[in-house]
């Protein structure tokens with residue numbers, strides 16, 4: 456039986472190989488007599504799972520040795536508070552607002568620090584990334600925050616900003632929840648990256664934080680201990696019970712990523728090549744039609760989350776029903792944007808995008 460194609464923005468599709476491996480190991484993980492869910496996080500079995508997951512993630516995204524990889528809980532939304540609690544010391548923090556998530560981050564951080572908007576595309580409906588030369592960066596900013604892929608609005612930085620070249624000494628913080636491991640990361644431009652696992656890496660409940668060593672140890676006194684990066688790092692993400700199941704599934708996903716091949720490319724580079732091809736196919740189908748449209752500027756269109764509208768909105772319901780009947784699930788757009796959204800993360804095969812494009816074209820002809 457062929458599984459349907461799941462275009463959910465998150466929690467999202469997980470590679471079938473990963474689900475099958477987890478199913479086969481569900482009752483007895485590799486002769487241990489236990490499910491991973493039943494293991495002590497301090498036992499040798501789980502510690503081996505956790506250490507391998509961390510090492511594989513470091514390898515697949517080429518994370519330099521002076522960055523810590525932390526497995527935490529709370530999701531991307533909790534990081535909107537945890538990052539300022541750890542990095543801001545209550546001082547100035549600048550935000551570039553390119554969509555709903557960076558807007559949320561700004562608001563939450565304002566509870567803990569002097570959060571200011573350095574640039575915003577709200578007036579244009581979050582369809583552009585404001586030119587970096589126009590960003591109002593403060594010289595005393597403790598860090599600059601961007602959301603490198605706006606999941607709801609479908610706006611993605613195709614290159615991370617080089618703050619040093621903009622005259623800023625502040626570290627860059629990126630929320631990469633919805634495109635982590637879909638492309639490489641230029642760590643020379645990043646101080647901290649965070650993301651929930653449930654879009655590209657596994658189940659909900661696990662949050663990844665990648666943080667440069669020199670940024671640890673400055674947490675505000677009010678920062679909860681379980682969210683203090685220094686404590687989490689010093690205890691190898693075991694200061695308190697980590698999300699063990701999430702780490703295990705993410706670890707299987709990392710192994711799956713490392714196995715991927717596309718021509719001469721492997722790992723994240725293979726997925727990136729595939730993600731470019733998938734996104735091009737879908738954007739071409741949208742741009743080439745009379746019925747569908749995407750309003751995001753071409754130079755910052757997301758490869759992962761592709762919102763689109765039917766120019767005749769009275770046909771939205773029929774579009775969704777027809778899609779579901781063909782095994783194309785969860786295409787309804789976010790309520791704040793409307794229309795449709797296809798999330799085509801790493802786990803979405805090219806065949807899924809081809810099936811969607813084929814359906815979109817036949818639906819358009821029916822009118």
Ligand SMILES: *Cc1c(COP(=O)(O)O)cnc(C)c1O
Nearest residue numbers: 530531532533556606632633651
């Ligand atoms: C999903 C998402 C979040 C929120 O994650 P939660 O796990 O629900 O807290 C934050 N930022 C981005 C970019 C996201 O896509």
